[in-house]
Amino acid sequence: MDVATFKARYTEFNTVADEVVAVHLEECATLLSVDKYGAKYNQALALLVAHELKLIEIGVDDYEVEISRSISGGGRTIKNTATTDYQLYYSRSAYGSKFLALKKTIRFGGAVLCG
Numbered sequence: 001m002d003v004a005t006f007k008a009r010y011t012e013f014n015t016v017a018d019e020v021v022a023v024h025l026e027e028c029a030t031l032l033s034v035d036k037y038g039a040k041y042n043q044a045l046a047l048l049v050a051h052e053l054k055l056i057e058i059g060v061d062d063y064e065v066e067i068s069r070s071i072s073g074g075g076r077t078i079k080n081t082a083t084t085d086y087q088l089y090y091s092r093s094a095y096g097s098k099f100l101a102l103k104k105t106i107r108f109g110g111a112v113l114c115g
Helices: 003-009 018-029 034-058 085-090 094-104
Strands: 068-071 074-077
Touching: 003 018, 003 034, 018 034, 034 094, 085 094
Parallel strands: none
Antiparallel strands: 068 074
């Protein structure tokens, strides 16, 4: 996947420098296997890069979970069902959550891959 293709799909990152997107595409590509993801490889790669860029955008650098927040005098409760650091890391953005959901659809050797 190239930068132009990524930015066409995830237009919210069009203001991010191409070099930054390229570095994340390279780094995240090393975490995924074409053999493992097959036809879903590019989708998985794009979601992983979008997740990383979103975390940078919102300034997430820890694993604290927000459980409630006051919005304009109202209350909002957010339930995070992550049970591991791995799940918690990916639950920090919608892209990460979609990446985890995609991973659950990948089968290898007759078993659902968890890692």
